[in-house]
Amino acid sequence: MSKVEIGQQVPDFEVAATSDKTFKLSDYRGKNVLIYFYPKDNTPGCTLEGQNFRDNIDKFEAHNTVIFGVSKDSLRAHENFKAKQCFPFELLSDSDEAVCQLFGVMQLKKNYGREYMGIVRSTFLIDTEGKLVREWRNVKVKQHLDEVLEALNEI
Template identity: 45%
Template sequence: MNLEEGSKIPSFNLPASNGKRIKLSEIKSKYIVIYFYPKDDTPGCTNEAKDFSKLKTKFSKKDAEIIGISPDSIEKHQKFINKYILKIMLLSDKDSKISMKYGVWKEKNLYGKKYMGIERTTFLISKEKKIIKIWRKVRVKGHAQEVLNEISNI
């Protein structure tokens, strides 16, 4: 599926790092930041999670919920959160069905070896569950601040 800005976002119901299941329809924040990332405890993914965590209070002041999604298990997410004292919620998309629905499950190439994985992507969603902005092939450095700036400019 190829999602575009302005389109309705696919719903989900995924296990979360807080021990609950999170349904998109139950999130009532004015804005929802959903960022898809490849793997817990790798350099880029760690920096991205730490950056969003550092800005969590500022996002909260804008009534924005931050959610990270990867194929990692809840147990791995919990270790990742504890290791880096992360302040954001992480969801487990173990079978990658939601990643496929959002169009972020792509063929990747590492040293000539092809495999399927998540293309680092962030969605800014409205309370009405419509896409305000999409960042594809995200470069981690400065990205969390860029997302916060986008919300501030709305």
């Protein structure tokens, strides 16, 4: 699968989700879908990002938008993270990186001089027809929520 671009139909995909569910993109036609990719459960930036979406869920619902978080963590780790943070949305486990590859979020990262492939914090907005309408890459958590809400007001 090649990386999806803005204005393109996002190919349908399925991935394991929390709450013993399977996420299938086509099941959400008629709704805007916000998918945010984050590096790791229970880390400061990832926790704050999820909390920002959680605390503003009513604003997303008012815009006919459902939210899903994605990382490579296991479903078990996701279930614990979701419960601890009281997230009202499902987390998707992309352990084989198929969804990460579709959205092009895997990149070479450096940490303490060590290089590795990891998820670059990114968010994607898919419209009610299944087209990618907005993307945010290398997200800075503090201002990100406002950017996303502003984009929802425009569509």
